[in-house]
Amino acid sequence: MKIVRIQSVDGDVCFASQKADGSLERLQGSLFDGLTSTGKTVVAAKILAPLEPAAILCIGLNYRKHAEEGKQALPPHPVLFMKTATALQNPGDPIVLPRKLHSDKVDYECELAVIIGKRCHNVSRADALSHVLGYACANDVSARDWQKDGGGGQWCRGKTFATFCPLGPCLVTADEIPNPNSLQIRTILNGNTMQDWNTNDMIFDVPTLIEFLSASTILAPGTVILTGTPHGVGAARTPPVFLQPGDEVTIEIEGIGRLTNPVVEEVV
Secondary structure (H helix, E strand, C coil): CEEEEEEECCCCEEEEEECCCCCEEEEEEECCCEEEEEEEECCEEEEECCCCCCEEEEEECCEHHHHHHCCCCCCCCCEEEEECHHHEECCCCCEEECCCCCCCCEECCEEEEEEECCCEECCCHHHHHHHEEEEEEEECCEEHHHHHCCCCCCCHHHHCCCCCEEEEEEEEEHHHCCCCCCCEEEEEECCEEEEEEEHHHECCCHHHHHHHHHCCCEECCCEEEECCCCCCCHHHCCCCCCCCCCCEEEEEECCCEEEEEEEEECCC
């Protein structure tokens, strides 16, 4: 099922299932305890991010070709950083280039997002996917200057500015994606394909990431895991390609859909 979270034309926020023809059927219940159909069609005034995350855990340097383009050794275990939940952005809403803490080096990163559906603690790799509610497209927007030079050795400052985590356009339930490590994934910037690869190039696949992240740690329902980006990021290009006001960025993942956001400047 493709689940979308919407603001309806009546102004309320609800979940709906997206049909093959694009129409929406209103759902009732809870995202984590179970959603059932009302049998009623609903019209969306606005598509929202598919959930409000309990946490956003991010994995860096998780594609072999991306490590190669950055001339970095493969990590011995997953590289973890975090975004705040307030970095979340809806489909169609703008990525805002920081101007209070100024950055001219804001980059795109297409990523497969994994949404945890039930409490994880010391989950085995073999059982990991049974804890997944579903998957979405994500853009791990990154201010490279603040990530590398302004964060005191930590990546979070450059990764967690407002609007730096577009997520959506829907949540595709896990039963529709039995193997998350066999999906085409791409970034399209102003109509030009910048990243185009497959999630089978992950150094640590999705079950391994869940096993690692839940080890001696509790992952609550609603935890979103961003699983890394393939090669082709703007910072690695010659010359570099960074986001500019007026740009449009689309993240596309096989079986999920297209997440599109315009780019604007922060007004301070």
